[in-house]
Amino acid sequence: MDIEGFTRRALVDGDEESVQKSLQNKILEFKDISPQQANQMAEAVLDEVKYTLKIEEHPDESLKNLINYPKSGIGMGKMGVGSRGAGDFFVHRQIAEIVKSSHTDAFINPTAQDDGGVVKAPAGAEEVYITTAVDGIHSRLSEYPFLGGFHVARASMRDVCVMGSQPVAILSDLHLADDGEVGKLFDYTAGVCAVSELTGVPLVAGSTLRIGGDMVLGDRLVSAVGTVGISPHPPTARKRAEAGDVILLTEGSGGGTITTTALYHGLFDVVWETMDISFIQASDAILQAGLLPEVHAMTDVTNGGLRGDAHEISQTTGLGLAFWEDEIRKLVNPKVLEMLENLDIDPLGVSVDSLMIIAPENVAREVENTISGVGVKIGQIGEVDDTGIPRLVGEQGETELKPLFREAAYTKIKKFVGDVQPEDFEEMKQKVEKAAHEAILKKDKVVERIRENQ
Secondary structure (H helix, E strand, C coil), X not given: CEHHHHHHHHHHHCCHHHHHHHHHHHHHHHCCCCHHHHHHHHHHHHHHHHHHHHHHHCCCHHHHXXXXXXXXXXXXXXXXXXXXXXXXXXXXXXXXXXXXXXXCCCCECHHHCCCCEEEECCCCCCCCEEEEEEEECCHHHCCCHHHHHHHHHHHHHHHHHCCCCEEEEEEEEEEECXXXXXXXXXXXXXXXXXXXXXXXXXXXXXXXXXXXXXXXXXXXXXXXXXXXXXXXXXXXXXXXXXXXXXXXXXXXXXXXXXXXXXXXXXXXHHHHHCCCCHHHHHHHHHHHCCCHHHCCEEEEECCCHHHHHXXXXXXXXXCEEEEEHHHHHHCECHHHHHHHHHCCXXXXXXXXXXXXXXXXXXXXXXHHHHHHCCCCCEEEEEEEECCCCEEEEECCEEEECCCCCCCCCCCHHHHHHCCXXXXXXXXXXHHHHHHHHHHHHHHHHHHHHHHHHC
């Protein structure tokens, strides 16, 4: 419960007295305190929010612009942000444009829509490519901290691995709401450390804070894990894929998304299927075999499932990709596939955490043998061509492989929300793009002013 956000919204239409009373009642729902103490807390929140609203009365427009943020009028949920579909991809492209506008030098930055970012070591140093990636805990795993920590740590490390980099350090950022049980901190950290111990990559730094300080009541946990990797070779970025390449896929057993699906449908046995590090073992096998320089691209089948990855690779390279449906099905963990099909969840539109490798045919065969040699199942699922269109090839012929507006609905609440693209999506995109452009202009003005004052 965000009591600051509640107060800001309530003040738009309500008088201060009624807002304070409503806020007092909300606080009493969460806090074991007296009505008098709740009223004092409500009064303090109300006063703080009222002070911040006075910025609109300030005569300095540049100060108001600095403190306020550009409004698109579009909410995160309506735009599908975080739901790994067309809306989410569009917003991430706008974020990438803001990063691009900073004119800083990176070997691979967010405009490539890759899993991690890469910088090259400074001139004069040994040729080393440094990869970083960060992932957030699955939002529905707040009540299951160990699982959340395990899967987010593995996801972050996975994003470094697919860039052809060797993970060397993990960082953890943990936020727990004001009423959260402290034991959640320990269980979550143990989950992260389980991945650390299994892979030999140390957890070296982190931060632990409350969500919103005193302003967010409840026990919601959110976190992020970052991983740093190094490589003597240029990264295996998606843009290196070429027509004629072979597409390989390792068996996927899922991570946070599949765990969430299992938990919230009471299919608890499936959770154990997700607890492995086969993805990292497969990546490391390729690295140790010295095959990375010959691999054109690697990615993880996560955000938006194979539909999302196919779309992003095609958009980045301008190439087409043909995927063979029957071969893909063979490379989804049988228990996971059975669950998805029984729940009518599209296996191609949800994160199954497979490693997808794109390489010339002769290299692909070496990769296949190498990964099989460490006990990870792998097979060919398609080919890259110059059609410019990602396609699914099955018994019914070929169909274009498009991302949904949101990733396949894998919980009842997601099925309620749906994955149908809003009719005004193009209008929404224009508003979002305008807000992103305004953020760039704001950044430019602030940077200019700071430089002038130095």
